[in-house]
Amino acid sequence: MKQDARRNAPSLSRFVTIAPPLFLVVILALVPLAHPGPNAIRLLFISLVWITASVGWNILGGVAGQVSFGFAVFYGLGAYATAISLNAGLDRLPSLALAALVGATTSLLVGLPTFRLRGPYFAIATIGVSEAVRVVMTNLAVTGGASGYRITEKGAFNQRLHFYVALGLAAGAVAISMLIRHSKLGLALISIREDEDAASDLGVNPYATKLLTHALAAALTAAAGGVYAGYSAFVHPNGVFGFDISVAILLMPIIGGIGTVWGPVIGAVVYGLVQEELIASFPQFHLFLYGALLILIILFEPGGVLGLINQLIRFVKARTGVGAHT
Amino acid sequence: MNTADFLNLLVAAVLLAGVYAAMSVGMTIIYGVLKIVNLAHAGFLMLGAYFVYELYTRANIDPLLGVILAFPVFFLIGVAVYWLLVRRIPRSDQPTLSSLLLLFGLWLVLQNLGYLIWGNGDHAILTPRTFSTFQIGPIIFPTVRLVVFGAAVASLACLEFALHRTWFGRAIRALMQNSDAGRIAGVHVDRTAQVAFGIGIAFAGAAGGLLAMMYSFTPDFGGSFLLRAFVIIVLGGLESFAGVAVGALILALVETFSILLIPSGYQPAISFSLLVLALVILPDGVAGLWKKRQRLA
Numbered sequence: 180m181k182q183d184a185r186r187n188a189p190s191l192s193r194f195v196t197i198a199p200p201l202f203l204v205v206i207l208a209l210v211p212l213a214h215p216g217p218n219a220i221r222l223l224f225i226s227l228v229w230i231t232a233s234v235g236w237n238i239l240g241g242v243a244g245q246v247s248f249g250f251a252v253f254y255g256l257g258a259y260a261t262a263i264s265l266n267a268g269l270d271r272l273p274s275l276a277l278a279a280l281v282g283a284t285t286s287l288l289v290g291l292p293t294f295r296l297r298g299p300y301f302a303i304a305t306i307g308v309s310e311a312v313r314v315v316m317t318n319l320a321v322t323g324g325a326s327g328y329r330i331t332e333k334g335a336f337n338q339r340l341h342f343y344v345a346l347g348l349a350a351g352a353v354a355i356s357m358l359i360r361h362s363k364l365g366l367a368l369i370s371i372r373e374d375e376d377a378a379s380d381l382g383v384n385p386y387a388t389k390l391l392t393h394a395l396a397a398a399l400t401a402a403a404g405g406v407y408a409g410y411s412a413f414v415h416p417n418g419v420f421g422f423d424i425s426v427a428i429l430l431m432p433i434i435g436g437i438g439t440v441w442g443p444v445i446g447a448v449v450y451g452l453v454q455e456e457l458i459a460s461f462p463q464f465h466l467f468l469y470g471a472l473l474i475l476i477i478l479f480e481p482g483g484v485l486g487l488i489n490q491l492i493r494f495v496k497a498r499t500g501v502g503a504h505t
Numbered sequence: 506m507n508t509a510d511f512l513n514l515l516v517a518a519v520l521l522a523g524v525y526a527a528m529s530v531g532m533t534i535i536y537g538v539l540k541i542v543n544l545a546h547a548g549f550l551m552l553g554a555y556f557v558y559e560l561y562t563r564a565n566i567d568p569l570l571g572v573i574l575a576f577p578v579f580f581l582i583g584v585a586v587y588w589l590l591v592r593r594i595p596r597s598d599q600p601t602l603s604s605l606l607l608l609f610g611l612w613l614v615l616q617n618l619g620y621l622i623w624g625n626g627d628h629a630i631l632t633p634r635t636f637s638t639f640q641i642g643p644i645i646f647p648t649v650r651l652v653v654f655g656a657a658v659a660s661l662a663c664l665e666f667a668l669h670r671t672w673f674g675r676a677i678r679a680l681m682q683n684s685d686a687g688r689i690a691g692v693h694v695d696r697t698a699q700v701a702f703g704i705g706i707a708f709a710g711a712a713g714g715l716l717a718m719m720y721s722f723t724p725d726f727g728g729s730f731l732l733r734a735f736v737i738i739v740l741g742g743l744e745s746f747a748g749v750a751v752g753a754l755i756l757a758l759v760e761t762f763s764i765l766l767i768p769s770g771y772q773p774a775i776s777f778s779l780l781v782l783a784l785v786i787l788p789d790g791v792a793g794l795w796k797k798r799q800r801l802a
Contacts, residue, residue, distance in 0.1 A: 246605050292784045299542040299600040300739070300784055306544075307732040307777035314773045372602075422728075426613065433606065464621065470613025477607045478593055 196357070204350045211339045220342050226451035227345035228407050233431035233443040233450075234352040235399030238359060239392050240429065241438035244372030246302045247393075249289075249309030250400050250428040253282040255420035256312070257401025258408035259322060262330045265409065271344065275405045282401025283394040294389040297375055313420040327415030330408065341410045348406055352399050356440050368392060372438075400428065423466060427454070430469055433476055436485030445484050509643035518754075518761035520650040524715050525753035527657035528730060529737040530664065530746065531708030537681035537744040538701040540597060541604040545586075546709050546734060547727025548615025553579060553713025554722045555623060558630050568630050572656060572714040576707045583706025586611070587699045598684075612727075619724030629721035653715045660711060664704070665746065677701050681744055729773055736780045740787070755779075 207227075211220060232254060240246050257278035264274035289308050293301040317325045359365045370378035371385050379385050408414050418424075431450045436442025457465040480486050528550065535543045556578065557571035566574070590611065594603045637648045668674035676697045679687035688694055716722070716730065737756055741748025756779060763775055 240602075244602055246602055248609065292781045296784060297599065298743075299605065302600070302605050303542060303732070303735045304777070304780060304784075306728075307735075307780060310729065310732065311774040311777040315771065318768075318771065429606075429609075437602075464617065466613050467617035467621065470610045470615075470617065473610030473613065474590065474607055477603050477610065478590065481603060 200350075200353060200357075204346065207346055208343070211342055217338055220338055222451065222455070224338075224342050224345050224410060225407075225455075226448050227342075227349040228403050229427070229431060229447035229451045230349040230444050231345075231352045231403035231406070232400045232428045233435070233447040234349075234356045235396040235403070236428045237432035237437065237439075237443040238356055238368075238399075239389075239396040241432050241443070242359065242365060242372065243368040243389060243392050245294075245389060245393070246429070247305040247396075248302060248429065249305035249307075249425050250397075251420050251422070251424035252305075252309045252312045253285065253397040253400040254404035254407075254424055254428065255316065255414075255416070256285055257282050257404030258414045258419040259316070259328065260401065261405030261408045262328050262414050263322070265330050271409060274409075275344075275348070275402050278405035279398035279402045282397040282399075282404075286393045286397035287390065290390045290393045294386055294393070309420065309422070309425055313416055316416040316420055323415075325416060327413055327418075330412040330414075332412055336412075341406070344409070345406050348399075348402055352403075353440070353444060355395070355399070356443075360440050364388070364392075369438075426466065426469055430473060432483075433473065434483050436483035437481070439485055442483055442485045449484070512644050514761050514764075516644055516646065517650070518757045520647075520654045521761060522750075522754040522757035523654035523657040523661075524712065524719070525733065525737060525757055526750050527660055527708060527715060528712035529734040529741075529749050529753060530661060531705035531712070532734050533738050533741070533744060533746065533749050534677065534681075534701050534708075535705035536600075536738065538677055538684075538698050539591070540600060541591070541594075541608065542600050542735070543705060543709075544605065544608040544731065545611040545615060546705075547731035548612045548619075549579060549582075549706050549709035550713035550716065550727035550730055551619055551722065551724055552582075552615060553710035554717035554726055555619065555628070556710060557714035557717055558628055558722075561630055561632070568632060568714065568718050569652060569656060572711050572718075575710040575714045576660075579710030580703040580707035582710070583703035584699055586706065587702040591702060592695065592699070616724055616727070623724060625723055625725075627721045627723055630717050632718075635718075649718055653718055657712070657715060660708070661750075664708070668746070673697070673700065677704075729776075732780070733776050736776045736783065739780060740783050 207223070210223065232250065236247065236250050260278040260281040261274045264277050265271070269277070289301070289304055293304045316322065322328045359368070367378065367383045367388050370381065370383055371388060375385050404419060408419070427450060431446035432443035433446065434449055435444065435446025454465070457468065461468070476483060480490075482489065532543055532546050535541065553575050556575055557568050560566040560571040560574065561568050590607060591604075594607055595601065597604075632649075634649045634652065638645050639648065640646070668678055676687065676692040677700075679690065679692055680694065680697055680701070684694065687697075713727070716726075720726075733756060737749060737752035740752030740755055741750075756776065759779055760772070760775055763772070767775065
């Protein structure tokens, strides 16, 4: 029945998938008009930055099944690229585009040698690359080395502007993720995740597809880093290239529900809200908790929050007897 | 560079290769039998370092004896970790998403447990051996590195003996080569995998102790060695013990001689560059070269 209805009214079903996210974006866009105070906007801003990175990681790690432990590389390079081009006098949007380009280009450096081979090569290489890049940036004199790099602001600090840029980017990331999910590319990615040999037998080119997806995910993450850099006006290697950034970017989609469209968004919001409190109260302990959380999720509910919700719905349905023969 | 300098660097590289091989062999066993990459290897290297350190500072037990004690202790830890966590994830002939993430989570837990217990300051094991050297002709041998090399080679020899001369070792090798055939021949897969994981962790802990005799360490100690271990086993072809030795020697030579060319700040980039090179030039590792030659012959 449902299937038939969808076939008869494709525009309606499309409306059903597109309307709630659009509604969400409009609501979020209206939030600053209610004058909620700078701290609330800051929290929302950070969550939006995390959403972008989390959705980006998920396209590669969740949908295509290629786990990266080093997305801080792209986040950090995006932050530095944006900071440098803003100081060079470039406008905000072109510098973000440049950051995305830098991210996509760098992604090839890891992808070209490792994606040709199957097996754990890519995952391990990402650990090495993030370490190597952080070390190089700490020693690089042009960008101030370990002491960081400052953006000289031209105008007055406009928090709303930063918020809207972050909102636009996050909305764009979710839109891309939805498009991929409903396209042939999405099917190709899932087939690579499930069985690379079968995928290539069916005419998917795993090497090119993985490279493309990696570049896309890296571009989104780099843009997220750029948005963050524009806001904080100061970047330093241990902050934006830090190991905990890589951990965060991989943890968020897993918390929410790996491989889904909305899981990474939910995970990023949960993470963005919890993380501030957690770091303040347990400065060293938070990574310990993240590790424990990761283990628990993988062992007991690999579907994350969305998986839990689905289980709950099934449980309630079974209890109330919806669909049961009475 | 004169001959004496060259010989000194060469000796330093060979001595380093011994401990690198001991550090990587555990990862090879676990990869070979279970087909998972033990990302928590770094955490166990770190725990091994602090284990030997605590025994030395609290009970005044010689670090070398500490390393020997680390074998049974970390074996039991490894068996427990297998029973608690690793056996619950689905088996596959390829490292799966869930195995990578699970062991990554375990690494985070161990690393930050280290921070909780020992803080983020540098620790070091200083014995009378640490700074003593002796000289043969123009070549200077740091005593501690010789001791570490001896211990590493001895433990590798014991492992080699166990793998080739005992039924259990043959079972492990059978699973590494062809797990289905091993199962048909009567190998108890789950129990063998548990012991193999224990041996892998035992070597990680002991190698951590050996490394701690040479370098100062923090709870983040294992991270850079994790990548080195992976470079070594990739160079060695992932599942070959002889390959590990060759891989360890290659990495040690490159690292030692690169000091002449590359500023020390950029050292951590070396193992990564070597990894990329290895993947491009020899994706099957050094062992792949031998196999190719055999096939041609």
